[in-house]
Amino acid sequence: MREKLWIYGGLLLFLVGVTFPVWRDAITHATTQPPALEMPANQKQCVAPTDYMLTSHMKLLMDWRTSAVRDNNWKYTSFNGKVYQKRFSGTCLQCHSKAKFCDRCHTYVGARTPYCWNCHVDPALVKGATP
Amino acid sequence: MFLFEKALVGSRRYKIWVGALLAYITLAFVVYLYQLNQGLGITGMSRNVSWGLYIGQFTFLVGVAASAVMVVLPYYLHNRKEFGRMTILGESLAVAAVTMCLMFIMIDMGKPMRALNVLLYPQFHSIMFWDMVSLGGYLILNAVITVNALHAEQQDLPLPRWLMPIILLSIPWAISIHTVTGFLYAGLPGRLSWRTAIMAPRFLASAFAAGPALLILLSLLLRKLTRYDVGKRAINGLAVIVTYAMVINTFFILMEFFTAMYSRVPGLTEDFQDIYLGQLVHTSLLPWGRTSLVLMAAALIMLLIPKIRRNERTLAIACGLVFLSLWIDKGFCMVVGGFIPSPLGTITRYVPTLPEIAITVGVWAVGALMITVFYKIALAVNAGEEEPAHAPIAEVAHSVTAIGSAAQASSTSLHPGLMPSGPDGRGAAGKDEQSWHR
Amino acid sequence: MKMTRKEFLKLTGAGLVLVFGGQELAALDRMAQAPGPNGAKPQRRKQWAMIVDTRKCAKDRGCTSCMEACDWAHNIPDIPDNAHQIKWVWNEPVDKVFNDYDVRYMEESQRTEPIPVMCNHCDSPPCVRVCPTGATWKRPEDGIVMMDWHRCIGCRYCMAACPYGARSFNWVDPRPYIKKLNPDFPTRTKGVVEKCCFCDERLAVGKAPACVEACPEKAMMFGDVNDPKSEIREVLAKNYVLRRRPELGTGPNIYYLI
Numbered sequence: 084m085r086e087k088l089w090i091y092g093g094l095l096l097f098l099v100g101v102t103f104p105v106w107r108d109a110i111t112h113a114t115t116q117p118p119a120l121e122m123p124a125n126q127k128q129c130v131a132p133t134d135y136m137l138t139s140h141m142k143l144l145m146d147w148r149t150s151a152v153r154d155n156n157w158k159y160t161s162f163n164g165k166v167y168q169k170r171f172s173g174t175c176l177q178c179h180s181k182a183k184f185c186d187r188c189h190t191y192v193g194a195r196t197p198y199c200w201n202c203h204v205d206p207a208l209v210k211g212a213t214p
Numbered sequence: 215m216f217l218f219e220k221a222l223v224g225s226r227r228y229k230i231w232v233g234a235l236l237a238y239i240t241l242a243f244v245v246y247l248y249q250l251n252q253g254l255g256i257t258g259m260s261r262n263v264s265w266g267l268y269i270g271q272f273t274f275l276v277g278v279a280a281s282a283v284m285v286v287l288p289y290y291l292h293n294r295k296e297f298g299r300m301t302i303l304g305e306s307l308a309v310a311a312v313t314m315c316l317m318f319i320m321i322d323m324g325k326p327m328r329a330l331n332v333l334l335y336p337q338f339h340s341i342m343f344w345d346m347v348s349l350g351g352y353l354i355l356n357a358v359i360t361v362n363a364l365h366a367e368q369q370d371l372p373l374p375r376w377l378m379p380i381i382l383l384s385i386p387w388a389i390s391i392h393t394v395t396g397f398l399y400a401g402l403p404g405r406l407s408w409r410t411a412i413m414a415p416r417f418l419a420s421a422f423a424a425g426p427a428l429l430i431l432l433s434l435l436l437r438k439l440t441r442y443d444v445g446k447r448a449i450n451g452l453a454v455i456v457t458y459a460m461v462i463n464t465f466f467i468l469m470e471f472f473t474a475m476y477s478r479v480p481g482l483t484e485d486f487q488d489i490y491l492g493q494l495v496h497t498s499l500l501p502w503g504r505t506s507l508v509l510m511a512a513a514l515i516m517l518l519i520p521k522i523r524r525n526e527r528t529l530a531i532a533c534g535l536v537f538l539s540l541w542i543d544k545g546f547c548m549v550v551g552g553f554i555p556s557p558l559g560t561i562t563r564y565v566p567t568l569p570e571i572a573i574t575v576g577v578w579a580v581g582a583l584m585i586t587v588f589y590k591i592a593l594a595v596n597a598g599e600e601e602p603a604h605a606p607i608a609e610v611a612h613s614v615t616a617i618g619s620a621a622q623a624s625s626t627s628l629h630p631g632l633m634p635s636g637p638d639g640r641g642a643a644g645k646d647e648q649s650w651h652r
Numbered sequence: 653m654k655m656t657r658k659e660f661l662k663l664t665g666a667g668l669v670l671v672f673g674g675q676e677l678a679a680l681d682r683m684a685q686a687p688g689p690n691g692a693k694p695q696r697r698k699q700w701a702m703i704v705d706t707r708k709c710a711k712d713r714g715c716t717s718c719m720e721a722c723d724w725a726h727n728i729p730d731i732p733d734n735a736h737q738i739k740w741v742w743n744e745p746v747d748k749v750f751n752d753y754d755v756r757y758m759e760e761s762q763r764t765e766p767i768p769v770m771c772n773h774c775d776s777p778p779c780v781r782v783c784p785t786g787a788t789w790k791r792p793e794d795g796i797v798m799m800d801w802h803r804c805i806g807c808r809y810c811m812a813a814c815p816y817g818a819r820s821f822n823w824v825d826p827r828p829y830i831k832k833l834n835p836d837f838p839t840r841t842k843g844v845v846e847k848c849c850f851c852d853e854r855l856a857v858g859k860a861p862a863c864v865e866a867c868p869e870k871a872m873m874f875g876d877v878n879d880p881k882s883e884i885r886e887v888l889a890k891n892y893v894l895r896r897r898p899e900l901g902t903g904p905n906i907y908y909l910i
Contacts, residue, residue, distance in 0.1 A: 152798075153789075204838065204839065205835070206835035208835075209833045253823055253824045253825060255824035259735075260735030261737055262735075262817070264812060323805050324807075328806075329805060332785055335786045340783055340784040340809075402778060403778050403813075553812075557816050558748045558749070558817050559751045
């Protein structure tokens, strides 16, 4: 009998532990609704199709980074023929806001804030800070 | 892990020592996390003196690692049997020293999480790449040799045939690790005090003095604590090696001194003035450099007198002086001296900070822990091998492998200190561990 | 719609060919690789270089215009602790810059005259030779010694190798010490090495380096030293110039008119 108690008790504990994120979200009323991302007002199309950007934006950023910094190749021609400057602050962040776009989604999916921000600056923040 | 269980049991003294080391390592790790969080600004290094204690220790320890060759070479190439018990100590010391080297490299990095970039984007024109290759290779070679040598000893089998080429390869490889480390410095156009062709030879000479000196000290300590005796002949043989290396090292220093001071080329003399003479300005190096010189001279004189060298008590003092003087010279003055004066003629003081010293001692503590564990395992294996000498027949017959070792143990009663006096093997092991109390 | 990288590249490549008729691709190709056996005409390699006219520079002793322009353009922090300072272009007295030359009997004011020093973008840079990760390299097309702050592991071997003290390490997080942030240029993070990059980001858009542009006396001249017809070569042909520690064979590309 005693063994049974240990076995089933242990199993129960394990189940509770494993399903902890579900409990926690139920208690804290976390929502599964995707966050409302602020879309750029002045642009309709990103540098690549939305589906691609959704899954592979980091890949694109890395490719930009390598080809621009290391190969001195700053021009990027998108799938629809438009040419962009391969700049994170100068291109990406001209449309997207760190707080209302990047961070919102990263927080929602539980992705750690990437180290991009250790060096790259959100221009919106600077304009607000400096007179 | 192989034979690791032997390191988990031991006397109270052993446990206290290991516990204290572990406690300090934890503390040092916390300090390292602080460095990781704050950046290397918490050290005494600066824009002008951009390498310090960490890289100095790295350089010194590469030497200690390389010096294993000084017992491996006479034992395997010249069949000097007296080094037999010393070799396993030397090889495991090499493993510990290389591990410490790698740790010092890691803690000196500004972005240690990117360390793999060295492998992902290898640059064959960088000496640092080749240093990594030679150190990594040496670590693997010695780990393989140590593990298999212990295995062979435990099973009382001769060394496997395939191991011999690896052991032979480890000899030139040991020379290579310190040569490449010398090239790290000697190949830089702008640092005149480093840019000398005898940098690598000088590194090797000082390494073959400091490393074996440490090995002698460890062997003497081991005999005091555990009765494991490497044998007087091995110690004497090694003492002669230390003496020769020390003489050659001093010779090299004098060569450098002559070239600099007779040619009087400012770039060359500056280094000697900073470290030893203090004619220009009093830098933080001066007291260290002078201490090192005095200790070196004292050690050399002691070693050159046969009476002092052959007396273990005075030999221990001489070895301590050798180790300390070369540690100061190579682990501190050599690296820092290269940065003084800076390319723009600035003299920058470098004083290691408390966190920097705490982390450095932490790495040494890891090394001490590794040595403790390795030697514990080696001794346990060794004691186990000789167990059956006095064991009841039934127990001997119980284990096939024990028969061979019984035969060997009875034939090689060279080391009476190791002969177990207990009624059985377990008693012998217990006796061995008890000796930690003494 | 899921896309592999290959598909994506194909798609963008196709778009590129459609729009530019392959010109852009061909240009990229030329830039990316050295002229090969495909019959492409070998392009003459550029080598950006600079002449500092110390006589013009001396007109306004204590002027820091070039440094200020650089500091702002590249988000260089102003760290009070001397040991941790970051410097790209900065002033040093003449007798320290040219400590191999005899300036013993030079007038005190002249001897201690501050002149700008920076990375020399050497022909044979020791820093590039020693870098274990390729985080610093000499750009084949124009000779700039570049830095990739994404790649640098902070081993500081390049700092030991540089005979000019042109490299700085981020001992601490530089962000809190940046007076005015320039959002168009990244800051650096603690633990990487940095130095003057000859304003590669400005050259890419056809502008002269920030220091050259900012100098009120026009004491800095910038150009391609491999072009025999360039303005910079004309000055070099007619004047006696000094370079820092030329005996080391690094081939510095900053010339000083004395």
